[in-house]
Amino acid sequence: MLLPFIIIASLTLASAAVAMMLRNLIHSALLLVLSWTGIAGFYLWAGAEFVAFAQILVYVGAISMVVLFAVLLTRPARDVDSPLPAPTVIRLASGLMGGAMVASVLLTAILATRITGGRAHAPSVTVRDLGALLAGPHAASLLAAGVILTVALLGAIIIAAPSPRNPEDPS
Amino acid sequence: MSPLHLCLLLSAGLFCIGLTAALCRGNAILVLLGIELMLNAANLNFIAFWRYGSGSGSTGVVFVLFSIAVAAAEAAVGLALVIAVYRHQRNIRLQEATRLKG
Incomplete structure (x- = not known):
């Protein structure tokens, strides 16, 4: 196991x-x-x-x-590829330090928590149960998720499309 | 150490890898992938508590399904933003994306 x-x-x-x-x-x-x-x-x-x-x-x-x-x-275009600027080292060090600090906090919290109870066998959730849940109590959330996906994909197309007002744009 | 501890440790490790990548890397796509990794770590916690928690019901599974849907939308919008940034400055280094700085 x-x-x-x-x-x-x-x-x-x-x-x-x-x-x-x-x-x-x-x-x-x-x-x-x-x-x-x-x-x-x-x-x-x-x-x-x-x-x-x-x-x-x-x-x-x-x-x-x-x-x-x-x-x-x-x-990236080959000819404009410049070496990385100097503050990258500081950024790298501070990022690593932030990650290490969050990791130590999470590790301490997890290891210090005593977990009792809990089930030994996995609760069974069939696709039928999930379908009943999604169509019944969570139907409104399902509709909201569909609307979010539609709006997000339309927005992604609009953001990524080249602007028509700028015909000399090489892309 | 119970199995729930191990699941939480795995999820914490994934979260910290994603956080470090999002903080350290200057490439916009890698920052986005780090954020996706953090989201995955959260989903993993939902499944772990659904499997080993003492509560009843299958809310954890349903929540993870919705979370995956929202993550897909977020990835699409984020990568569209990356492409828009590339169109403006011909690279995707976040250090150089300072046009809105004022």
Whole structure:
């Protein structure tokens, strides 16, 4: 029971950490796909199958494609590639320090908390139950999520489209 | 150490990796991916508490579904913003995106 979790957790953490350290954006996007797959594996391990497949569909399928397209559409021009400015070291150090501080706080809080009770077996949620929940008590939220997705995608198209008032724009 | 502790540790690790990436990296796409990683860590916590918590019901699963939907919308808008920034300054370094600074 614990061995699959350890494998999944180490795979997820390692690929996420390496992805955030690489300089090549394509490599880090592909490693993040691996990390998202690991998270889907965690959902499967925990017994939430529907969420696992939703994670695979949305993250591994859709968001990774959008990220790869964004990476390919925004390659930096070779001739204007200047070396990084000096404050980057300070930024790096302060960012690492902030991350380490949050990590220490979270670790202390988690390790100091005593958790009692809890169930031994995964509660069963079938797709039928989820459908009944989404169509019944959560129907309004489902509609709101649909509206949010529609508006966000329309907004994304409007933001990313080239402005028609600027015909000499090379892109 | 109970399994819930292990799940919370995994989620905390993912959150801190995402936070460090969002703070340190200057590339807009990597900052966005760090934010996505933090969101995933939060989803992982929902599933962990749904699985090992003592409450009843399946609210955790439903909440994660809605959270994934909102994360998809956020990624689409964020990457559209990255492309808009690229159109203006021909690169996506956040240090140089200071046009609105005043």
